[in-house]
Amino acid sequence: MSELTTVARPYARATFELAVDNNNIEAWSEMLFFAAEVVANPTIAAMLSGxxxxxxxxxxxxxxxxxxxxxxxxxxxxxMAENGRLSILPHVAQLYAELVTAHNKEVDVIVVSAYALSKKQKDELSKSLEKRLARKVNLNCSIDKALIAGMVITAGDLVIDSTAIGQLNRLSDTLQS
Structure with a gap:
């Protein structure tokens, strides 16, 4: 994966810089994601290796x-075809999306909770995270009943684990040391 990222990054950056210079970031997003979907199609993917x-x-x-x-x-x-890189187009699109998110001062936050969050809880969590991360927050919430209680919040490299299992594991580690 990191090798693909290394190869895809220059294409994503160049495309993003061109999009910013021409003030058409959204148009490039649409083009890249459509082309990436086409390349990801099994028939086209087989053709690329043909x-x-x-x-x-x-x-x-x-x-x-x-x-x-x-x-x-x-x-x-x-x-990309001349350089034999059409197969990495989905990775270019993903990296481009990350550059757009950073440019817009946004961060995608994944919230996995034991139970569904209410609208009020989501709003309060979003406000709190926006203050802590100094960025606009896009919440992606899901439910995992195995957590018993609490939630795991992931924003890039930041992970906040407030689950019952996480707290018990930290207590166990503390007692063992």
Whole structure:
């Protein structure tokens, strides 16, 4: 995964810088995610590892994407095809999305709780996290009954574990040391 990220990062950064310079970040998001979905299709993925030339692969992908790609998007596809990198397009789209999120001073936060959170709880949690992280927070909530009580909050590298199991594990570690 890290190797794919290393290869995809320059494409994502260059695309993002172009999008910022031309003030069309959203248009590039749509183009990249559509093209990434096309590349992720099993038939197209098999074609990418086949015997077609880079020009043929680029032409097929551009033809499938049709009016979903502007001239700059088609140029990106051609460059990635020439370098044999069309298969990493989904990773480029993911890294691009991360750059957009950072640019917009947003952070995606995953909240896994033992029980469903009420609207009020979500609002309070969001406000608290926005204050702590100094960014706009996008909550993605899910439920895991195995947690018994509490929640696990993940925002990038930050993990806050307030579950009953987490607290018992910390107590056990403290008693053993």
């Amino acid at each position: 015997t077609k030339t880079t020009q043929e692969l680029a032409a097929v992908l551009i033809n499938i994407c049709d009016d979903r790609l502007d001239k700059s998007g088609q140029n990106l596809i051609n460059i």
